[in-house]
Amino acid sequence: MISINAAVIDLKRLDLLANSNSLIHSLDARAKVIVTFIFIVSVVSFGKYECARLLPFLIFPVVTILLANLPPLYFVRKIVLLCPFILMVGLFNPVFDRTVLYHIGQIGISGGWVSLASLLIRSILTIGAAFLLVGTTGFTATCQTLERVGIPQFFVVQLLFLHRYLFVLADETSRTSRARELRSCGKKGLGISSFGSLVGHLLLRTWLRAERIHTAMLARGFTGQIHALRQSHFGMYELCFVLGWSLIFISLRMLDIPDALRTLAAGFAQ
Amino acid sequence: MSHHIIEVTKLQHVYPDGTIAIKDVSFRITHGESVAIIGANGAGKSTLLQHLNGSLNATSGQIRIGDTQLTQGTLPNIRRTVGMVFQYPDDQLFMPTVFEDVAFGPLNLGLSGSEIERCVTEALERVGAEHLRAKPPYHLSGGEKKRVAIATVLAMSPDILVMDEPTSGLDPFARRQLISLLRDFKHTKIFTSHDLDMVLDLCQRTIILHEGTVMADGPTSDIFRNETLLSACRLEKPFSMQGCPVCGRT
Numbered sequence: 001m002i003s004i005n006a007a008v009i010d011l012k013r014l015d016l017l018a019n020s021n022s023l024i025h026s027l028d029a030r031a032k033v034i035v036t037f038i039f040i041v042s043v044v045s046f047g048k049y050e051c052a053r054l055l056p057f058l059i060f061p062v063v064t065i066l067l068a069n070l071p072p073l074y075f076v077r078k079i080v081l082l083c084p085f086i087l088m089v090g091l092f093n094p095v096f097d098r099t100v101l102y103h104i105g106q107i108g109i110s111g112g113w114v115s116l117a118s119l120l121i122r123s124i125l126t127i128g129a130a131f132l133l134v135g136t137t138g139f140t141a142t143c144q145t146l147e148r149v150g151i152p153q154f155f156v157v158q159l160l161f162l163h164r165y166l167f168v169l170a171d172e173t174s175r176t177s178r179a180r181e182l183r184s185c186g187k188k189g190l191g192i193s194s195f196g197s198l199v200g201h202l203l204l205r206t207w208l209r210a211e212r213i214h215t216a217m218l219a220r221g222f223t224g225q226i227h228a229l230r231q232s233h234f235g236m237y238e239l240c241f242v243l244g245w246s247l248i249f250i251s252l253r254m255l256d257i258p259d260a261l262r263t264l265a266a267g268f269a270q
Numbered sequence: 271m272s273h274h275i276i277e278v279t280k281l282q283h284v285y286p287d288g289t290i291a292i293k294d295v296s297f298r299i300t301h302g303e304s305v306a307i308i309g310a311n312g313a314g315k316s317t318l319l320q321h322l323n324g325s326l327n328a329t330s331g332q333i334r335i336g337d338t339q340l341t342q343g344t345l346p347n348i349r350r351t352v353g354m355v356f357q358y359p360d361d362q363l364f365m366p367t368v369f370e371d372v373a374f375g376p377l378n379l380g381l382s383g384s385e386i387e388r389c390v391t392e393a394l395e396r397v398g399a400e401h402l403r404a405k406p407p408y409h410l411s412g413g414e415k416k417r418v419a420i421a422t423v424l425a426m427s428p429d430i431l432v433m434d435e436p437t438s439g440l441d442p443f444a445r446r447q448l449i450s451l452l453r454d455f456k457h458t459k460i461f462t463s464h465d466l467d468m469v470l471d472l473c474q475r476t477i478i479l480h481e482g483t484v485m486a487d488g489p490t491s492d493i494f495r496n497e498t499l500l501s502a503c504r505l506e507k508p509f510s511m512q513g514c515p516v517c518g519r520t
C-alpha cells in the first residue's frame with residue numbers, strides 16, 4: 001500500500017514539473033497539444049508489423065526532455081511501470097499470429113512477435129508524449145486547451161475530475177490501509193472478510209470526500225469553466241514549433257528513413 | 271449596506287440517514303456584526319454553516335443573504351458574497367501548488383495576469399504563508415494547510431466571511447495572527463469555535479447551538495456569565511474568565 005502512495009506522489013510530481021520554466025514550458029499550450037496530437041496520429045497510423053520506422057520518432061521525446069530540462073529517469077521509470085500492462089494487451093498476438101515474417105539465422109520470427117514489439121514501441125511513444133505534454137503544460141492547462149480546440153466542455157471537465165479523483169482515491173487508500181496495518185498487529189488483518197468491508201468503506205469515503213472537494217470548488221466560484229494561470233498567446237515561436245515538428249513527423253511517416261539509410265550504406269559499401 | 275445581512279428562518283436539516291442535525295433555527299445577523307456560533311460536538315454547527323453558501327440544501331426553511339433569497343438561481347452570486355472556510359482543510363485544497371490553489375477562486379472571478387499575482391501574494395501574506403507558495407498542499411503540516419485554506423477564501427475578498435473552527439490546529443502565534451486578521455476584517459463575519467477565549471476576544475454576539483436548536487442568542491459577555499446555561503449545553507467558561515489555577519483569583 002505504501003507503494004501505491006509512492007506511485008501517486010510520483011504522479012503529482014508530474015504536475016509540479018509543469019511549473020518550471022524553460023523554452024518548452026513557456027510555449028502556448030495549444031501549440032504543444034497540436035504537436036502531440038500530430039505525433040500520436042503519425043505513430044498510430046503505421047501498419048501493425050512496423051517497428052524500424054517507428055524508432056526515429058524517439059527524437060521528439062528526447063528533444064523535448066532536453067529542451068524542457070525534465071528529469072529523463074523519471075519518465076523512463078513511469079513508462080517502464082506501464083510496460084507490463086501493454087504486454088498484457090498484446091499477450092496473445094504471438095499465439096494467434098504464427099506466420100513467419102523474418103529469419104534471424106535459423107530462427108523464424110512470427111508476425112505475432114513483430115506486432116507485439118510494434119505495439120510496445122507505439123505505446124511507449126504515445127504514452128511518453130502524453131506524459132511529456134502534461135509535464136510541460138500541467139493537467140489543468142492541458143484540459144483548458146482541449147476545451148479551446150473544440151473538445152466538448154462536459155468531456156473535459158470529466159477528465160479533470162477523473163484526474164483529481166485518482167489522487168483522492170489513492171490518498172484515502174493509503175490512510176485506510178495504514179489504519180488497518182497498525183491495528184492488525186503484524187498479522188494479515190482478518191483476511192478476506194475484513195478486506196471486503198475495507199474496500200467498500202474506501203469507495204464510500206472516496207466518494208464522500210470527492211463530493212466535499214467538489215463543494216469546495218463550487219464555493220470558490222467554479223462554474224465548469226477551466227482557467228489556467230499561465231498567460232500566453234499563439235505567436236511566431238508557436239507557429240515555428242508546430243510547423244517544424246509537423247514537417248518532421250509527416251516526413252518520418254511518409255519516407256522510409258531506415259530503408260534509405262540501408263540503401264545509402266549499401267551504396268557506400270560498393 | 272443591506273447586502274451583508276444574513277437572515278435564517280426556521281431552518282431544518284435532515285441528513286439522508288434520518289439524523290436531524292438542525293431542528294428549528296432562526297436568527298438575523300446585520301452588517302458588520304461578528305458572531306460566534308458555539309456548541310458541543312455534534313451540535314450541528316458545521317451543518318448550519320454549510321447552508322449559508324448553499325453547500326447543503328435545507329430540508330425546510332429559508333435563508334436570505336442581503337436582499338436575495340438563497341435558491342439554485344441565486345447561488346453563483348451568493349457564493350461570490352459569502353466566503354467559506356470549511357472545517358477540514360484537506361477537503362478545500364485540490365490544486366497542484368499552494369499558489370494555484372489560492373489563485374483558483376480569483377481566476378473564476380475573472381481576474382488575470384498581474385492582478386492574480388498581487389491578490390494571491392496579498393492573501394498568503396495576510397496568513398503568514400508567503401513562503402509556502404510553491405509547495406504542493408499535500409506536503410503541508412495541518413496548521414499550514416489551515417492557513418492556506420483561509421488564504422484561498424481571503425483572496426476572493428468576500429463581503430461575508432464564514433469560518434468553521436478557524437483556529438483549530440494552529441500554533442499560538444498563528445492563532446494570534448488570525449485573531450488580529452479577523453479583527454481587521456470589517457465586514458460581517460460568522461464563525462464556529464471551541465476556542466472560547468477567541469470568541470470572547472472577537473465577538474460581541476454569541477449563538478449557542480444545542481442538539482440542533484438555538485439555546486441562547488445574545489451578548490457574548492452575558493452568555494459566558496450564565497453558568498447553568500453553559501453546563502446544560504456541555505460548555506464551559508473561557509479560561510480568561512475562570513479563576514487563576516494558582517491563586518484562585520479572577
Ligand SMILES: Nc1ncnc2c1ncn2[C@@H]1O[C@H](COP(=O)(O)OP(=O)(O)OP(=O)(O)O)[C@@H](O)[C@H]1O
Binds near residue numbers: 285291310311
Ligand atoms: N453526512 C452526514 N450524514 C448523517 N449524519 C451526519 C452527517 N454529517 C453530520 N451528521 C450528524 O449531524 C450532527 C451534527 O453534525 P455537525 O458536523 O454539524 O456537528 P458540529 O457541531 O460541527 O460538531 P463538531 O464540533 O464536532 O465539529 C451530528 O450528530 C452528526 O453525527
Ligand SMILES: [Mg+2]
Binds near residue numbers: 315316317357434
Ligand atoms: Mg463541525
